[in-house]
Each structure stands twice: as C-alpha cells, then as structure tokens.
Amino acid sequence: MENRNLPPEFLAATAEMIRILGHGQRLQILEYLDLHGESNVGDIVTALAAPQGAISQHLNKMRLAGVLECRRDRREVYYRIAEERAVTILNCLRKKFAELQNIKG
Amino acid sequence: MENRNLPPEFLAATAEMIRILGHGQRLQILEYLDLHGESNVGDIVTALAAPQGAISQHLNKMRLAGVLECRRDRREVYYRIAEERAVTILNCLRKKFAELQNIKG
DNA sequence: TCAATAAATCATGATATATTAATAATAACT
DNA sequence: AGTTATTATTAATATATCATGATTTATTGA
Numbered sequence: 001m002e003n004r005n006l007p008p009e010f011l012a013a014t015a016e017m018i019r020i021l022g023h024g025q026r027l028q029i030l031e032y033l034d035l036h037g038e039s040n041v042g043d044i045v046t047a048l049a050a051p052q053g054a055i056s057q058h059l060n061k062m063r064l065a066g067v068l069e070c071r072r073d074r075r076e077v078y079y080r081i082a083e084e085r086a087v088t089i090l091n092c093l094r095k096k097f098a099e100l101q102n103i104k105g
Numbered sequence: 106m107e108n109r110n111l112p113p114e115f116l117a118a119t120a121e122m123i124r125i126l127g128h129g130q131r132l133q134i135l136e137y138l139d140l141h142g143e144s145n146v147g148d149i150v151t152a153l154a155a156p157q158g159a160i161s162q163h164l165n166k167m168r169l170a171g172v173l174e175c176r177r178d179r180r181e182v183y184y185r186i187a188e189e190r191a192v193t194i195l196n197c198l199r200k201k202f203a204e205l206q207n208i209k210g
Numbered sequence: 211t212c213a214a215t216a217a218a219t220c221a222t223g224a225t226a227t228a229t230t231a232a233t234a235a236t237a238a239c240t
Numbered sequence: 241a242g243t244t245a246t247t248a249t250t251a252a253t254a255t256a257t258c259a260t261g262a263t264t265t266a267t268t269g270a
Contacts, residue, residue, distance in 0.1 A: 006136055006202055012129030014198050019127025023258095024117030031111055041217055054259065056218055075216050075267055088197045092190050093119050097111055128228090146247055159229070161248055180237050180246050 020065040021086060025050060026058050030067070030090055033081050040076035125170040126191060130155060131163050135172070135195055138186050145181035 021027060028048055033039060045055045059079055062068040069082040081087060126132060133153055138144060150160045164184055167173040174187040186192060 004140060006132075006198065008129060008133060010202055010205075011132040011136070011198070014201075015127050015129045015132050017127075018132075018194070019124055022120050022122075022124025022127050024113060024120045027111075027116040027120050027123075028113060031116070035109060042215095045217095051260065052217075053219080053261075057258095060218075072217095072267090077217060085197050085201060089123070089194060092193050093111065093116070096119075096190060097115055100115075147245090150247095156230070157247075158231075158249080162228090165248080177237090177247095182247060 017065045017067060017083065017085075018089075020061055020067060021089060023058070025054070026062060027090070027093070029055070029058055029062065030081065030086055033068070033079060034087055034090055038078045038080040040073075040078050042076065044079070122170045122172060122188070122190075123194075125166055125172060126194060128163070130159070131167060132195070132198070134160070134163055134167065135186065135191055138173070138184060139192055139195055143183045143185040145178075145183050147181065149184070 021030065025048065029044060032044055032047055036043075041052070041056060041059065044059070045052050048055065059068060059070070063070060063079070067081070067083045067086050068079050070077050070079045072078075126135065130153065134149060137149055137152055141148075146157070146161060146164065149164070150157050153160065164173060164175070168175060168184070172186070172188045172191050173184050175182050175184045177183075
C-alpha cells in the first residue's frame with residue numbers, strides 16, 4: 001500500500017500548535033491580527049476587553065507555538081501572525097460562519 | 106469600520122472542536138479515517154498500536170465534538186469523518202509536511 | 211533619578227486533561 | 241445459559257491549563 005501517512009512525530013508537533021489555537025480568546029487575537037495587521041499589546045487588550053495579564057500570556061503561548069512573532073518598538077511590543085496555516089484555519093472558520101449565516105437568513 | 110469580526114461565541118464554540126484536534130493520536134485517527142474511509146475501532150487500534158481504551162475515548166471525544174460520526178454493524182462500531190473542516194485542516198498539514206520534505210531533499 | 215507607561219511574570223486555586231489498567235456492557239455464536 | 245469478541249466506561253493518578261489579580265520588569269521622558 002502506498003505510504004501516504006504523515007509521521008506521528010510530525011502530527012504530534014503540529015497538534016501542539018493546533019491545541020494552542022483551540023481557545024476562544026486566542027482565536028479572537030488571531031482574528032484581530034489578521035484584520036488589523038501587526039498590533040501592539042495594548043490595542044489587543046482594548047479590543048478584546050480582557051485583563052492585560054491574560055492577553056500577555058496568550059500572546060506568549062502563541063509565540064512559543066510559532067503562531068505569532070513580535071518585535072519591540074520603543075515602549076510597545078508589536079505582534080504579528082507568523083504561521084500562515086493559522087490563517088488558513090481562520091478562513092475555514094469564516095467560511096463556516098458565513099454558511100451558518102446563510103442558513104439562518 | 107466594517108464589521109468583519111466573527112462573534113466571540115462562535116469562536117469559543119469552534120475553539121472546542123479545534124482543541125479536540127490538537128492531539129497527536131487524534132490527528133492520527135483523523136488521518137486514518139481520511140485515508141481508509143469508514144473504519145471500525147479494532148482496525149484503528151491495530152493501525153495506531155495504542156491501547157483500545159484510549160482509542161475508544163479519543164473516538165468518543167471526537168464524536169461529541171462533531172468531528173466524527175459512528176454506526177454499529179453487528180459487533181463492530183464504524184466511525185467516519187463528519188466534519189469536513191477537519192479534513193481541510195488535515196490537508197493543510199499535508200501541504201506543510203510536503204513543503205518541509207522538499208526543503209530537506 | 212523619578213514618574214509614567216507598557217508589557218511580562220508570578221502566585222493561587224480551580225478545572226480540565228491525559229494516561230493506564232481494570233471492569234462493564236453489548237452482540238453474536240454454540 | 242455460557243463463551244468469546246468487540247467496544248465502552250470507570251477509577252485513579254498525574255499533569256496541565258485556566259482565570260485572576262498582584263507584582264515586577266523594561267522603556268521612555270521629564
């Protein structure tokens with residue numbers, strides 16, 4: 001049989017990234033960055049209306065998972081999407097949401 | 106500003122499904138079902154060489170999350186993919202893996 | 211140096227998850 | 241009824257994650 005299987009190690013490593021995305025606020029952050037482009041922490045905190053410490057931890061997790069990258073500019077730290085697959089997943093959700101909207105009316 | 110934001114409730118609900126996929130063995134199950142089509146528990150257990158109880162629990166979680174469906178035929182229970190978005194994500198991983206392969210050689 | 215701002219880290223308790231092994235339930239066959 | 245095969249559930253334990261608020265660090269400007 002043709003071996004089209006993805007290696008378990010690859011799947012395990014990728015699973016970690018996916019698991020990080022499996023969180024409502026983190027998806028909100030991802031969407032925010034996709035819509036607004038590179039943004040600093042304060043703007044994200046304001047947009048999501050969540051505690052600063054929580055957002056900072058989410059950003060750090062996403063960064064460690066390779067989903068985001070960041071740079072400092074003077075006082076602010078700016079985050080941006082580093083993993084295009086995350087946007088693929090986000091677009092997949094958008095498509096689904098649009099479908100649900102059509103069904104509802 | 107144009108409101109293209111996905112509602113937080115939608116993102117939270119979807120996050121649950123994504124989080125379920127964020128697990129190596131569960132991704133292996135998903136891949137197996139995508140490659141082989143509807144399969145029974147025993148075949149999956151054999152293919153993944155994992156404890157039966159663990160696989161059964163993974164299957165149940167994925168079913169509750171809407172990723173899989175199942176039916177019983179005599180003694181066996183057959184599982185199949187119920188959520189096409191999961192395949193979209195899987196294909197996204199395959200593409201990435203292929204890219205990594207190309208880079209390596 | 212001092213104050214102000216921005217972001218990261220820490221401490222905590224509460225939940226949730228993963229893993230394993232053992233047991234139970236279901237179905238078919240004799 | 242008893243047996244076997246298949247799948248599901250349970251219990252126990254260890255680990256991980258979550259949310260919150262307080263504190264700390266880093267940077268800048270006065």
